[in-house]
Amino acid sequence: MSTQHPLFLRFLEALREGISDKSSDFHNFAFSNLTDGRVASRHLVIRDFIEKNCSIIFFSDLRSPKIHSILEEKSTTCVFYSKEAELQIRALTFSQIIKDDSLVDGYWESVPIFSRKAYLTLEPPSSISDERTDGLPEEYERHANSLSYTSKARKNFCVVENVIRELDLLSLSSKGHSRAKFTVQQGSVQMDWLVP
Numbered sequence: 001m002s003t004q005h006p007l008f009l010r011f012l013e014a015l016r017e018g019i020s021d022k023s024s025d026f027h028n029f030a031f032s033n034l035t036d037g038r039v040a041s042r043h044l045v046i047r048d049f050i051e052k053n054c055s056i057i058f059f060s061d062l063r064s065p066k067i068h069s070i071l072e073e074k075s076t077t078c079v080f081y082s083k084e085a086e087l088q089i090r091a092l093t094f095s096q097i098i099k100d101d102s103l104v105d106g107y108w109e110s111v112p113i114f115s116r117k118a119y120l121t122l123e124p125p126s127s128i129s130d131e132r133t134d135g136l137p138e139e140y141e142r143h144a145n146s147l148s149y150t151s152k153a154r155k156n157f158c159v160v161e162n163v164i165r166e167l168d169l170l171s172l173s174s175k176g177h178s179r180a181k182f183t184v185q186q187g188s189v190q191m192d193w194l195v196p
């Protein structure tokens with residue numbers, strides 16, 4: 001029932017806008033997880049929202065520290081805010097790496113050729129370097145579109161699904177803020193108003 005609530009529909013609309021419109025405030029979000037007992041946060045790009053699973057999708061490098069951490073501790077958060085929409089979205093999520101190769105291939109096809117180099121660094125993302133570096137192999141520019149580079153990049157590419165367990169939506173307004181919590185459980189969604 002609560003999935004038809006105007007605030008929940010606003011949330012769906014916001015994520016759809018974030019996926020399709022690069023200039024939307026909802027295109028990026030802060031993703032937080034636990035690494036060795038410490039909270040780690042960073043900005044990411046939303047790539048998809050799977051409505052039937054109520055899950056947020058982002059892309060990353062399989063070798064990056066956050067991916068290792070998610071495998072250890074799947075409890076995470078995704079936080080969005082749009083100044084224009086005056087809406088904050090805080091999603092409590094369970095994160096998992098998508099294993100279905102055909103699904104991952106489909107997402108890979110959506111990555112523009114020039115953006116695929118993000119998955120081609122010689123060392124894993126967040127590795128320490130002796131000097132300033134973009135991390136790419138020296139001969140990269142000459143062979144950027146070669147098959148061997150494309151397949152190397154594809155091997156490092158991963159898709160992370162963040163299944164929403166709880167949503168906290170805060171709508172700001174000069175007429176009075178409003179805030180609601182949506183709890184997702186076995187396909188059903190329960191809503192409670194919260195004091196903003």
Ligand SMILES: Cc1cc2nc3c(=O)[nH]c(=O)nc-3n(C[C@H](O)[C@H](O)[C@H](O)COP(=O)(O)O)c2cc1C
Pocket residue numbers: 028040042043044045046058059060061064065066067125126
């Ligand atoms: C606007 C913006 C968008 C970003 N999008 C992504 C993304 O979609 N996927 C990703 O892995 N890193 C993305 N990054 C880089 C991450 O913030 C982070 O620096 C990198 O993933 C390494 O994180 P880690 O060491 O915690 O794994 C983005 C950074 C910014 C500033």
